[in-house]
Amino acid sequence: MEVKTLKGVTLASIAGICWGSMGVAAQYLMANCQFTVLDLTSIRLLGAGILLVLLDIFWNRTRHVKAVFQKENLKDILIYGFALLCSQSTFFMSISSSNAATATIMVLTSPLFIIAYLAVAHHRRIKVLEMICLVLAIIGVVLIITKGNWDTMDFSVAGVAWGLLSAMLGAVGTIQPGRVVRKLSVFPVIGWAMTFSGAAACLYNNPLETNVIWSTMGIICYLHIVLCGTIVSFCCFLKSMEFIAPPIASMLTCFEPLSAVVLSVILLGASFGFTEALGAVCILMTVFLLARSKSGK
Numbered sequence: 001m002e003v004k005t006l007k008g009v010t011l012a013s014i015a016g017i018c019w020g021s022m023g024v025a026a027q028y029l030m031a032n033c034q035f036t037v038l039d040l041t042s043i044r045l046l047g048a049g050i051l052l053v054l055l056d057i058f059w060n061r062t063r064h065v066k067a068v069f070q071k072e073n074l075k076d077i078l079i080y081g082f083a084l085l086c087s088q089s090t091f092f093m094s095i096s097s098s099n100a101a102t103a104t105i106m107v108l109t110s111p112l113f114i115i116a117y118l119a120v121a122h123h124r125r126i127k128v129l130e131m132i133c134l135v136l137a138i139i140g141v142v143l144i145i146t147k148g149n150w151d152t153m154d155f156s157v158a159g160v161a162w163g164l165l166s167a168m169l170g171a172v173g174t175i176q177p178g179r180v181v182r183k184l185s186v187f188p189v190i191g192w193a194m195t196f197s198g199a200a201a202c203l204y205n206n207p208l209e210t211n212v213i214w215s216t217m218g219i220i221c222y223l224h225i226v227l228c229g230t231i232v233s234f235c236c237f238l239k240s241m242e243f244i245a246p247p248i249a250s251m252l253t254c255f256e257p258l259s260a261v262v263l264s265v266i267l268l269g270a271s272f273g274f275t276e277a278l279g280a281v282c283i284l285m286t287v288f289l290l291a292r293s294k295s296g297k
Contacts, residue, residue: 004243004244005243005244005290007240007243008240008241008242008243008244008248008249009240009244009248009252009287009290010240011236011237011239011240011243012236012237012240012244012248012249012252012253013252013255013287014232014233014236015232015233015234015236015237015240015249015252015253015255016233016252016253016254016255016256016258016259017255017256017259018228018229018232018233018236018259019229019233019253019255019256019259020255020256020257020258020259020260020261020262020263021224021228021229021259021260021263022224022225022228022229022230022233023229023256023260024260024263024264025221025222025224025225025229026040026221026225026229027264028217028218028221029212029218029221029222029225032213032215032217032218033212033213033214033215033218033221034210034211034212034213035210035212036205036210037092037095038201038204038205039205039207039210039212040225041085041088041089041092041201041205042198042201042202042204042205042207043198043202043207043222044198044222044225044226044229044230045084045085045194045195045197045198045201045230046194046195046198046199046201046202046207047198047222047226048191048194048198048226048227048230048231048234049190049191049192049193049194049195049196049197049198050191050195050198051191051226051227051231052187052188052190052191052194052195052231053188053191053192053195055187055191056187056188056191059187060188064184064185064187064188065188067183067184067188068184068188068192073180073183073184076176076177076179076180076189077177077180077189077192077193077196078193078196079172079176080173080176080177080180080189080193081192081193081194081195081196081197081200082197083169083170083172083173083176084173084193084194084197085197085200085201086169087166087169087170087172087173088166090162090163090165090166090169091103091107091162091163091166093162093166094106094107094159094160094161094162094163094166095159097156097158097159097162098156098158098159098160098163102156102159102160102163103159103162103163103166104141104145104257105138105141105142105145105163106159106160106162106163106164106166106167107163107166107167107170108137108138108141108167108254109164109167110167110168110170110171110174110250111130111134111171111247111250111251112134112167113167113168113171114171114174114175114246114247114250115130115131115247117171117175118175118245118246118247124245129289129290130245130247130248130251132289133248133251133286133289133290134247134251136282136283136285136286136289137251137254137282137283137286138254139279139282140254140258140279140280140281140282140283140286141254141257141258141279141283142279143275143276143278143279143282144257144258144261144275144276144279144280144283145257146275147273147275147276148275170250171250174237174241174246174249174250175246177189177193177238178241178246181238186235186238186239187235189238190231190234190235190238194230194234237249237253240252244290248290251286251290252286252287252290254283254286255283255287258279258280258283261276
């Protein structure tokens with residue numbers, strides 16, 4: 001097992017776990033603090049983006065600020081920010097048109113778009129191991145989300161279409177920032193992209209006119225969403241692609257629903273039966289196989 005591959009798999013898995021924990025915190029905010037989906041999207045992106053930009057300025061002064069606003073870099077960052085905002089918006093549209101289970105499973109097709117793009121644009125050979133792992137990841141997530149009950153699914157045309165569009169935009173957000181990340185590093189790229197996209201979202205959904213309740217637990221959950229569910233997750237995810245291929249990194253986000261279920265069991269008293277356990281085994285097998293791979297790229 002190569003250290004480089006193991007490092008990339010670990011980083012991408014951490015990103016998935018962080019996204020899953022964010023889901024539990026978001027559930028609390030929507031259930032108890034009157035947050036809407038738009039509130040979460042806009043305030044989360046803007047808060048995380050500003051914090052990352054400030055941290056980067058603290059560590060690097062204005063060196064990256066000047067580079068960010070160079071024409072070619074700014075274009076890439078704006079495209080990445082737009083992809084972030086649109087992938088989240090279309091995901092929520094998929095939930096609205098069908099349900100969360102359908103939307104999540106549709107988004108799992110994102111690695112297929114990445115694999116297809118790399119095969120066509122970069123003549124990258126499609127690896128059998130990647131396809132096996134993708135099938136295992138999809139089976140695992142389906143079992144965890146549905147609990148073996150297909151009645152929880154709602155494959156409406158609109159829901160599936162929005163979900164697939166979200167998956168495509170997620171693929172863009174995985175591949176597109178590679179060049180500018182190599183030039184500037186992860187922090188300034190994610191920070192400015194989130195700041196731009198969060199500001200755009202706030203123009204549509206003014207955070208000063210919302211009815212959210214900022215209780216102590218609400219503030220803690222929001223900070224967790226910003227720090228862990230956004231900053232740590234996105235930084236780990238983009239950093240992982242220095243060590244493993246984008247399709248592998250994208251597959252490992254299957255840890256998101258697994259970690260969300262586990263935390264829901266621990267913190268919210270949700271049930272965890274045999275079907276979910278079987279799904280967890282499928283996901284862990286995916287990670288094991290990818291970690292055992294001799295080549296991450």
